Amino acid sequence: MQERYWDSFAKRIDETVAAELKNTHPPLGRIALHITSRCNFRCDYCNEYHNGCTLPKELFAKIVQEYSQIGGGILHITGGEPTMVSWLDEAIQNRPENVTINLNSNCFKLLNKETYKFIDRIKVSLDTYKEQYFDSIVHHEGAFKRIVINLWQLENYDKARDTSITYTLTKENYQDTPTFLAWCYNTLPSLYAIFFSVYKGSNKRFLFTEEDQELFWGQIAPAMKRMFEINNDKESLWLFEQSYNAKTLSSSCKYPENLNGLCYISKSELTIDEQGRVWRCSHLFRDKLPPSFFNIRDTTLEEIHHSLDQQLYPQCLTGCNLKLVRFNQEVQAKINRVFEKNK
Numbered sequence: 110m111q112e113r114y115w116d117s118f119a120k121r122i123d124e125t126v127a128a129e130l131k132n133t134h135p136p137l138g139r140i141a142l143h144i145t146s147r148c149n150f151r152c153d154y155c156n157e158y159h160n161g162c163t164l165p166k167e168l169f170a171k172i173v174q175e176y177s178q179i180g181g182g183i184l185h186i187t188g189g190e191p192t193m194v195s196w197l198d199e200a201i202q203n204r205p206e207n208v209t210i211n212l213n214s215n216c217f218k219l220l221n222k223e224t225y226k227f228i229d230r231i232k233v234s235l236d237t238y239k240e241q242y243f244d245s246i247v248h249h250e251g252a253f254k255r256i257v258i259n260l261w262q263l264e265n266y267d268k269a270r271d272t273s274i275t276y277t278l279t280k281e282n283y284q285d286t287p288t289f290l291a292w293c294y295n296t297l298p299s300l301y302a303i304f305f306s307v308y309k310g311s312n313k314r315f316l317f318t319e320e321d322q323e324l325f326w327g328q329i330a331p332a333m334k335r336m337f338e339i340n341n342d343k344e345s346l347w348l349f350e351q352s353y354n355a356k357t358l359s360s361s362c363k364y365p366e367n368l369n370g371l372c373y374i375s376k377s378e379l380t381i382d383e384q385g386r387v388w389r390c391s392h393l394f395r396d397k398l399p400p401s402f403f404n405i406r407d408t409t410l411e412e413i414h415h416s417l418d419q420q421l422y423p424q425c426l427t428g429c430n431l432k433l434v435r436f437n438q439e440v441q442a443k444i445n446r447v448f449e450k451n452k
Contacts, residue, residue: 118436125373126443137414138182139378141391142172144197145189146383149217150247154279154308154315164383166196168406172381173204175410181207189383192218201227213275216259217252222266230271232304233260237282238292257296264299275304278358279315283325287332294340302344307358309396309428317358325358351432364429366438371419373440374433379413381405387413389420392428 121138128135145163148155176184184204191197192214198221201210211230225231235256237243243253263272274293278286286305293303308315317325330353337346356362372389380388386400394400403413 118432121377122436122439122443125377125440126447128376129373129440129444130447134415135377136180136182137176137377137379137410139185140172140176140183141185141187141378141380141394142169143188143380143382143394144169144186144191145194147193148188148190148215149193150190150215150249150252152247154246154277154310154312162383163194164385166200168385169200172405172410173200173208177205177208179411179414181205181209183209183211185211185213187213190215190218192220198224215247215252216256216263217249219259219262225263225266230273231263232273232275234277235274236277236279237285238289238296239285242282260297264297271301273300273302273304275306277306277308278317279308280317280321281315283317283321283329286329287336290333290336290340290345294336294342302348303342304345304348305352307362309360309362311360316360322355322358326355351435352430354431357431361427363426364431364434365426366434367421367425367429370437370441372421372425372433372437373419374436375417375419379410379417387417389417390433392430392433393422393424396424396428398422398424398428 117138121135124135124138142164147161147163173184176182186197186201191212201220201224204210204227210228211232212228213232213234216231216233216235233256235243236246237253240253244250260272274297276282276286276289282289290303293300307317310316330349333349334346336342337349375389378390380391380394382388382394382400385405387403387405388394388398388400401413401417403416405413
């Protein structure tokens with residue numbers, strides 16, 4: 110199995126530093142491909158637009174072929190809900206060997222059993238252990254029970270892979286997080302990690318107040334860490350510690366560190382949507398900021414990779430991820446050390 114994305118950050122930092130010192134580009138290590146905006150759920154907290162658009166099969170093949178030709182890497186297929194794309198099984202099974210498939214899914218619908226032999230990682234969205242609450246928030250009766258059954262089914266398939274849960278923290282569910290962790294360890298013991306994202310929309314129903322933030326850091330976060338440690342879950346503990354600090358839960362979360370450098374992470378990954386439009390990162394896509402002027406329909410992946418700059422935007426103060434901020438800081442620090450040494 111290929112090295113996990115976050116585990117390869119040290120290697121990617123070194124690749125980026127070496128490329129910068131040679132005035133060239135690091136390998137394109139990851140493409141987040143939003144293959145469709147269609148979804149079988151209508152989650153109340155979702156920030157996606159549902160226009161029913163799906164990437165043409167021929168354009169998917171073009172992206173995969175060109176990615177393979179320039180060295181390949183991780184192709185992270187997401188949406189919308191990718192399992193609603195009728196030709197996805199065939200496309201995944203025919204991918205080149207140097208293109209590693211990761212899949213985001215709500216797991217309400219499974220792909221063909223054979224297809225999972227070609228998928229290295231699956232990230233499943235699940236935001237509660239409460240069946241009725243989950244069904245109501247995604248507006249689909251019976252969804253929770255079916256997802257759990259499908260997760261058990263994946264565990265029985267004959268290929269070892271990384272399956273993780275992504276839990277979106279909101280005002281409504283954050284106090285349930287320690288109990289959710291206990292439920293995961295008992296119900297889904299084969300998970301390799303549990304990720305946590307934070308609701309960043311504008312619906313006050315889900316936004317953290319200052320009181321919520323104080324309660325989270327004073328009581329909930331310590332309880333979560335105890336659950337990680339009791340269950341020897343080093344992956345989730347590391348991800349939590351690397352991703353969160355006191356300001357993360359705020360809807361106006363600020364990363365002033367982004368004002369002091371360039372976004373090096375954007376030189377080794379791209380985001381492409383179902384219309385072929387290209388973003389420098391998935392956070393800019395998530396926040397519905399304008400894409401770059403590139404569209405994969407009109408040019409090659411290599412040209413896009415070599416042409417995008419490292420520009421930062423004012424919105425990068427709020428939309429970024431603490432892990433990515435640290436990535437950029439480490440790259441800049443290593444470059445500075447080389448310059449200092451060569452003076």
